Amino acid sequence: MGLIEKTLSSIGPLDERAAASAQERLDSLTKPLGSLGCCEDLVRRYAAIRHDPTARLGRRAITVFVADHGIAAEGVSAYPKSVTLEMLRNIAGGGAAISVIARASGYHLAVTDVGVETDTSADPIPGVRYRRIGAGTANFLRGPAMSIAQVRAAIEAGIEAALTEAADGATLIGLGEMGIGNTTAAAAVLANLTEVEAARLVGRGTGLDDRGLQRKLEVVEAGLRLHRAARGDAIATLAALGGFEIAAMTGACLGAAAERIPVVVDGFIATAGAIAAERLRPGLHQHLFFGHRSAERGHAAVLEAIGARPILDLDIRLGEGVGAALAMKLIEAALLLFHEMATFASAGVSGRSR
């Protein structure tokens, strides 16, 4: 049995007794019943995923997967492909948005090169983990983006990243990515794995103009026609249309769920990885929090299709895990309230009169 199958088989149900126990404590705290709203949902589900009624918070980690995309050759991005490697350096070097938030928040930041076009592993960038599946994917208009063996290797890289975080004591993992061209790949993957049509999934990415947007939609629709045999199959779809980082995020969702670690999914591209994980293991979404509703057009449509309510709605469309990291600050705050607020009994506060 391979790592993927082993991981899938070890994902169990949530612990509803832990959730009920956490709610009991929430109801004893000095506040009107239910008045913390979504923060109470976050605490309850955190406890259920962790199988821990005390909802203890350990290490918080952000895992960012970086890769290049053959489809970028079709002119689907406002930025040149070289930006992927430049941003890999910037993230590892501390200057990117996610680096700044992770540093200030005490989140462990792991950055993995799963297939940037230029191979820097011989003269490694400090702080980067190398788990390269290839030198970028192939152009999905000319064949599959990658082989089935590569999909499996990328998913395994994601599982291993989650297992590493688990071994280091993480109890909450945020998922992010970087890769020029990856909103195109994510839109194609999501169109193939959900009922949402391509026209609602294709957006401006890093800032396409109207003409670029039209071109991008044509590229995605051509890809969907070419790879229609893969429709509905997560592994086949990731191979046909996906990206190494998207498949790695699929693996990270699975690995974290197997380790009972809640995952905070970032925006549009991370959601594509999460949806593929849900197809491999129906019900997996219960182990995930959706950090924010991205301004990238397709994200709202997908979240609606799966009935997910994101924690934040700030029109962010940056990737890297930034929306996830900001949402983690709220999850932390919710857990802090759960742990540190006084109870009606301890504070001598009267309960309801009617």
Added chain:
Amino acid sequence: MGLIEKTLSSIGPLDERAAASAQERLDSLTKPLGSLGCCEDLVRRYAAIRHDPTARLGRRAITVFVADHGIAAEGVSAYPKSVTLEMLRNIAGGGAAISVIARASGYHLAVTDVGVETDTSADPIPGVRYRRIGAGTANFLRGPAMSIAQVRAAIEAGIEAALTEAADGATLIGLGEMGIGNTTAAAAVLANLTEVEAARLVGRGTGLDDRGLQRKLEVVEAGLRLHRAARGDAIATLAALGGFEIAAMTGACLGAAAERIPVVVDGFIATAGAIAAERLRPGLHQHLFFGHRSAERGHAAVLEAIGARPILDLDIRLGEGVGAALAMKLIEAALLLFHEMATFASAGVSGRSR
């Protein structure tokens, strides 16, 4: 000239040049143009309110005003009136939700008794400031809730609280409150000062059942009939239907704006204070951030009526400034990104290609 008039006359326009300068820096950071969404709006407006293109963040403070309400005698709350004093002790003692968040976030927490029914000032509760305007307001079904002199004193208490924070170096102030019965007073004030009708403003507060909700609506409508002469006038409306803590929050909005300090308004009741401030000084809302959309029914209607987009939307309905404090974490994160992210030039990242 009294303190209120002096404060009103010293509130100036925002600094649009500081905003433009901040946006220029935002555009130089290593991210797609505009991709931080609302976080960029927060930074730009913070710079404009502060008249500081560098958007330096100083001390962050939460100011909570606590008072009792005569209208509580009409059975409009799910909790007994004694809870106001009990929660005053709990907030000052560190066990309330706002105490927990402020402590963990390094926010200075100021708690002011502006009129709790029981006077504890002779044997003062540690950590409480006493600026009592009275022993709770009067029942607004039997006359005005307070005198015009009391409204002015309460507004002045709020102005002074803001001036104290300014003197201590605050550059961001969150506004919160506690007072059994105050969603009733806030709904009545808002119905009198906006075009939103009472039925859309009256909600369940701390958790009324259907019968209680109906009773509360009848109380508010009776109050509006009795005090219809005050309609549209902020001072007269606060006197007729308001609360000491609501008027104090009005004053805090004015005082902070005069000191060029952005205010983060909490939920429904704080918004009533803010709307009264806007009536006294049209345009004041530009100096305010709305921290969250409360689950209390009327809040969404009021925010929509004034065209405000709240930072968070988490179904919180707790008061105390909790929604404001959580939103402040995001404002801080936005400013941190502004200050610490690398620029395209410093990180050697390529700009747009098309």
